[in-house]
Amino acid sequence: MVEKFEELLEQAYLAPRGKVKIGLLEEAIRIADTHLDIDAQFDARMELVDTAIFSGHGEKAIVAFAWCLAQYDKNPNMYNDHQMMWNYKWVTDRLLEFPDIELQKVKATLEDLKKRFTQTGHGPHFYYYIKQALAMQLEKTDEVQHYYEKWIREPSDSLSDCRACTLANQTKTLLYLDKLEEALAVAEPILKRRLSCHSVPHRTYADLLLPLLKANRKEEADDYYQKCYQLIYNQTGFMDTVVHLLTYATITDIPKAISLLEKYLPEAIDSDESAVRYQFYTVATVLWDLLDEETKKTVKLPDTNNMTQINEELVRLANLFNKQNKTDVFTKKIDRIQTEIRHLHQIKN
Template sequence: MKMTVDQYWDKWEELMSREEASFEKWDGLEDLLFIAQKEGDLYKEFCCRFGIMRTVNYLGEYEELFDHFEWCNGFFLDNEENLEDWVESFLWIYKWMAEHLVKMPGIEMELLDAFFNDFEEAYDRYGYSLRPYYQHQHKRALKTGEAEDAHAYYHEWLAAERDSLADCEACEYQTQLEYFYFTGEKEKAAPIEKLLLSKEVCCGEIPHLTYSKLLLPYYEDGRVEQAVRYQSEGYFFIYDKPHFLIEASEHIRFLALTEPLRGIKVLERHIEYADSGKDPYGMFYFYMSAIVLHRKLLEAGHRPGFAVDVMSEVAEEIAGDFDARNGNDFFEREMERFYSL
């Protein structure tokens, strides 16, 4: 039975009101997208694709995000005068794109630079602060191992004005925390850890993502008992989110050094998504952590029950692709760091 216009928009609003991303929500929006395309209604198509972007981003389906963003960006630029109410919502998605494009070694540097130029121009054109742009340039530099750029953009980010498109305070503090661990400035990280773990500032993903970042630093400082507690508490928040590969890899590395048998369960929960290749950056760190776990199991006299030969080959290939794209040897050095654990 054909939907009326009211039924169509009621269904779209019902799906969009679901806060939790799910494959069911995605399927529902795809059904509405099919109807919109069949009718040739480009505005309906834009609305559905926008909803799909908001959903697939939290499901780890990044290729889908890229494809829908390209279509929506073209439609948005062609119809800006009629989409004023969408500006902030659409500009927010630039941040998701910036987060994930960097993690794809197949995205050439020229294309990456062009996207970040568009990011800067779009925010500037509509009069928004460039704080998110600087923040994501900073995060990009961390992922590509460009320490000087990370330092420069860190200060530009924090100096820029906060407005409605800035990340929430909790997410910004999380980014600062990760930077201080990158630079080894643990004394600067300490008050931020305390703030986030106290939940004085929090959001839908913080402090969920904070715990895994503390595990190895705490282990290195001899605070193993505290780290064990954080591992248990922190993994509870991500165990049913298979695409959280970076966080899962951090749990695996810590367990490899402390309770390697427990690391196998974490590996098993996330390996299917890692093997899918949807997140090469996360895949690299997950496979390298699995290699560490495999070695520690053997050293403890256990039979691992999984092989790492293919993982090692794939991780080496990914590292080579990233370093070729980024023009440095950061991922090669990351491999050496893992093998030294």
């Protein structure tokens, strides 16, 4: 069984991130759990954490990492502190994607993360980032501003994101705070390609599309749209970026929007990250409403889903997020986003 286990890990190593790689790692975990030692079980799960995080299957990463963290707590000297904390931060970031995880549990996990960072000699730089990200999701603008300022003042350390990702995240927050010029200044090293990473500049291009369009800078926005799409065209796991592309195309170029819908709706449906589906369906349903009946007949949708079902799922997801956070923000957000898209589509065409 050792040979089979190692063969599966080798195949997984060579496979791109996605469902095939996840399947190989899950089979390796089953073999390790039945026939091999704790080290093999641990190593296979940590590989699954990385793969699942970056391919739209965060729930699998959360489950696998919880097992690894329990082993770490039993025998902390057997494992690498930095590796554990690095993966813990990614898993914590993904908790915001799942409405069935109670808000108090999310907040408790953030505090546990901060405590463990301190215990392992690290600062709260990433902790402040994730606090402002949570506030942004809940549309608590004052809290976003508060934690953003603490985040950018706090020195980075070995558990901080790379410089490219940090600037990309700062850009996103500044755009949320309606500070376009400041965001563009922060993003300059990314836009001039002096800094890059796995998802950068992709997501920065995407984040800038709507703010630039609203500022009557469509030529710049069009350029970033093309650059972004070229970067993600043959990849999976970029659904948050795709949502921005779909939004922009729905406003400015319906045929492009239809192509995006046809290409990415199956990936959205397949994602186990509820926030991804919520965001994509919010835009997909308003796009559908903008189409005439003859055009709708030409759109290639998955056999198992129609847009009525997608709309019903969107309402269900909004209600779940509302319940999780004891708010009606997520229902109101749908109305606000769809109203803005309709308005901009009308005035830009």
